Amino acid sequence: MSEITNFRGESTSHSGRDIADASVSALITRVGERVRRAREHRGIPRRVLSEISGVSPRYLAQLEAGEGNISIGLLQRVAIALDHRIEWLVGEEDPWTSDALRVTDLFREASSDVQANVMRLLKPEPAEVMRAQRICLVGLRGAGKSTLGAMLGEELGFPFVELNDEIEEQAGMPVGEVMALYGQEGYRKLEAQAVSRVIATHESMILAVAGGIVAEPDTYNTLLSRFHTIWLRATPVEHMDRVRAQGDERPMAGNPEAMEQLKSILTSREALYAKAQAQLDTSGQPLETSLQQLAELVQERGFTG
Incomplete structure (x- = not known):
């Protein structure tokens, strides 16, 4: 394992940086997979998503393949175009298997009366x-x-x-x-x-x-x-x-x-x-x-x- 010297002159290994790189790679792959699943779930062709979000089809293809290191700003535009929450694209919890996130999605789409009833049940008054x-x-x-x-x-x-x-x-x-x-x-x-x-x-x-x-x-x-x-x-x-x-x-x-x-x-x-x-x-x-x-x-x- 190769070593480098930090600013204090102490020896350290590349292992920490390697772990960070692997984590970033896993995040990029996860984001790409969730963008693709969200797009397919809503039946939106990549070309249409490109027009709505302003992100090129080529870049979207790279993103969905796990090869595009997209900026937060562009990812937010993609999330808005998908009527999705950006935290669902980057979080460790999978929105497709999480009951909490599915309930959140249903809550957002519910009428104001239903939302009020849910809030009374989940957070009753004293x-x-x-x-x-x-x-x-x-x-x-x-x-x-x-x-x-x-x-x-x-x-x-x-x-x-x-x-x-x-x-x-x-x-x-x-x-x-x-x-x-x-x-x-x-x-x-x-x-x-x-x-x-x-x-x-x-x-x-x-x-x-x-x-x-x-x-x-x-x-x-x-x-x-x-x-x-x-x-x-x-x-x-x-x-x-x-x-x-x-x-x-x-x-x-x-x-x-x-x-x-x-x-x-x-x-x-x-x-x-x-x-x-x-x-x-x-x-x-x-x-x-x-x-x-x-x-x-x-x-x-x-x-x-």
């Missing part, structure tokens, strides 16, 4: 920003969602919305008729649409939802991510007594096992309700006390910003 000042009350019937929700909304100056009212407005019929006509699946679809609609139209609100919404994973996950969620709890007996106090005897009518069924439903949903950010037990509490505790919880947790 949870507090996504939830804004929206508060959702979850729990079984009789927990106090409607009563406390309306009172809390009035105290905070936030609109109060019953999700079932939104569903009825959208469907043009009562929820009972929706269930009878479209079944559980149809109701759940309308429920999911109603959630999306109130998110789009309210930055600040109190929302009360049906007790079974937690059993729909997609819809419930939307609530958890876009609302500050509070589980209003009560004992099974209080749940039942409050529903009956509202004049609704259906839970007990002709069903001696209604209480056991209610306990079973509550047990099966406890883990789901517990995903809420906060809980408030309203058992044995006067309405005014529960409202005060709810308002304090909202303030302490910073749910209103």
Whole structure:
């Protein structure tokens, strides 16, 4: 191996320069191959590419053969003519086998709406920003969602919305008729649409939802991510007594096992309700006390910003 003397008079070999030369040669070959593949992929004859880029056909032929040491300026003109990114031509990662680069290419060609949706998925806003000042009350019937929700909304100056009212407005019929006509699946679809609609139209609100919404994973996950969620709890007996106090005897009518069924439903949903950010037990509490505790919880947790 031949040696040379550097400026300090120290002996060094040609091996470093040889490695650099080999690296440059590999880069020239790689660039030429990728220019050819990009041109063929887009169905552009070399003559047309020459006209668009201003680089002669002869030089393009040399480039694609790995024999042309093209300048950065000319390579950029070729990349623009191919509607390609120059870094894809010179980078070590192959754009034809890289998922990341293919996704980048698809993103560039997508509509602005699609790009916005992709960005929301890849780089979601902080949870507090996504939830804004929206508060959702979850729990079984009789927990106090409607009563406390309306009172809390009035105290905070936030609109109060019953999700079932939104569903009825959208469907043009009562929820009972929706269930009878479209079944559980149809109701759940309308429920999911109603959630999306109130998110789009309210930055600040109190929302009360049906007790079974937690059993729909997609819809419930939307609530958890876009609302500050509070589980209003009560004992099974209080749940039942409050529903009956509202004049609704259906839970007990002709069903001696209604209480056991209610306990079973509550047990099966406890883990789901517990995903809420906060809980408030309203058992044995006067309405005014529960409202005060709810308002304090909202303030302490910073749910209103």
